[in-house]
Amino acid sequence: MTKLKLFVLLIFFGFSGIQCNFIMTVNGNPNAKLKITQINNQSNKLTAMNTTNKFEFKPLPYSYDALEPSIDKLTLEVHYSKHHKAYYDNFINAIKGTEAESMDIKDIFRNISKFPMAVRNNSGGYFNHTFYWESMKAKGGGLPTGKLSAAITKTFGSFEEFKKQFSEAGKTRFGSGWAWLCLDDKGILFICSTLNQDNPLMDIAEKKGVPLLTMDVWEHAYYLKYQNKRPDYIDAFWNVINWEEVAKRYEKAIK
Ligand SMILES: [Fe+2]
Numbered sequence: 001m002t003k004l005k006l007f008v009l010l011i012f013f014g015f016s017g018i019q020c021n022f023i024m025t026v027n028g029n030p031n032a033k034l035k036i037t038q039i040n041n042q043s044n045k046l047t048a049m050n051t052t053n054k055f056e057f058k059p060l061p062y063s064y065d066a067l068e069p070s071i072d073k074l075t076l077e078v079h080y081s082k083h084h085k086a087y088y089d090n091f092i093n094a095i096k097g098t099e100a101e102s103m104d105i106k107d108i109f110r111n112i113s114k115f116p117m118a119v120r121n122n123s124g125g126y127f128n129h130t131f132y133w134e135s136m137k138a139k140g141g142g143l144p145t146g147k148l149s150a151a152i153t154k155t156f157g158s159f160e161e162f163k164k165q166f167s168e169a170g171k172t173r174f175g176s177g178w179a180w181l182c183l184d185d186k187g188i189l190f191i192c193s194t195l196n197q198d199n200p201l202m203d204i205a206e207k208k209g210v211p212l213l214t215m216d217v218w219e220h221a222y223y224l225k226y227q228n229k230r231p232d233y234i235d236a237f238w239n240v241i242n243w244e245e246v247a248k249r250y251e252k253a254i255k
Contacts, residue, residue: 053092053101055088055091057085057088058133060076060133061137062137062138064076064077066138067240069236070237070239070240071221071222071225071233071236071237071240072225075220075221075222075223075224078224079129079220080129080133083125083129084125084126084130086125087129087197088122088126090118090122090125091119091122091123091125094118094122095119100119105123105126106201109123109199109203110202111203112202112204113204120198120204121197122197123197124196124197124199127199128214128216131199132178132216134242134245135242136237136241136242137244140240140241140243142243143243144159145243145247146247147250148212151250155188156189165191166191166213167231169191170193170217170230170234171217171231171234172193173193175195175196176217176218177195177217178197178215179191179192179193179215180192180194180200180212180213180215182209182211182212183210183212183253183254185208190207190209192205192209211249212246212249212250213241213249215234217230217234
C-alpha cells in the first residue's frame with residue numbers, strides 16, 4: 001500500500017473510530033427509525049446520536065371492547081385509531097425539521113408558548129390521549145389505596161368530595177378539553193381542567209403541575225354512546241379508572 005493510499009484511508013475512517021451512517025428499525029416498526037451516526041471502535045458500543053422519530057405511537061394497552069359497557073368498542077376504536085393517530089401524525093409533521101424533533105415531550109410543553117399552534121394542539125393531543133388510555137383499564141374503578149388515598153382524603157376531605165369536584169371539572173369545561181388531577185410544586189394535589197389539547201405541563205397552563213389522572217371530555221370521547229349526555233359518560237368513567245397506575249404516578253411524583 002502506498003503512503004498516499006494509507007493517508008486517504010486514515011482520513012476516511014478517522015483516527016478514533018469508524019464513522020458510519022445507517023438506518024435501523026426499532027422493534028420492527030419502520031416508523032421508529034434510529035439514525036446511528038457513530039460506532040465507537042474502542043467501546044464497541046452503538047451510540048444513537050440523533051433520532052428521526054423519537055416519539056412513539058403506543059399500542060392501546062387493552063382491546064377496543066375492554067372498557068365496555070362504560071366506554072363502547074366503536075368509540076374507543078375511532079378515538080384511538082382515528083383521532084389519536086391523527087394528532088400523532090400531525091404532531092410529527094408539525095415538528096419535522098425543527099429542533100423539537102430531538103426534544104423531550106416535556107421540554108416541548110415547558111416551552112410550548114414559543115411554538116406554533118399546530119405544535120401546541122397536536123403535541124397535547126398526542127400526549128394527553130396516551131396518558132388517558134393508561135389512566136383506564138378493564139375492570140377498573142373502585143377506590144385508590146395507600147399514600148394516594150391518604151393524600152386525596154387530606155386534600156379534599158373525602159374520596160366522595162374529590163369525585164364530586166373532579167366530575168364537576170369535566171362537566172363544566174366549556175367546549176372541548178380535559179379534567180385533571182395533578183400534584184403541584186408544593187406536593188399538594190389539585191384538580192383543574194384545560195381547554196382543547198392543552199395540559200398542566202404546558203407553560204401556558206393557568207396552574208402547572210404533574211398530571212396523575214385525566215379524563216377526556218371532548219365529544220368524540222363519548223358522543224356515539226352518550227350523545228349530549230356528558231355527565232353520564234363522566235359517571236361511567238369512574239368504573240374504568242386504573243387506580244394502580246394513578247398511584248404509581250403519585251409515588252413517582254412525590255419522590
Ligand atoms: Fe380525545
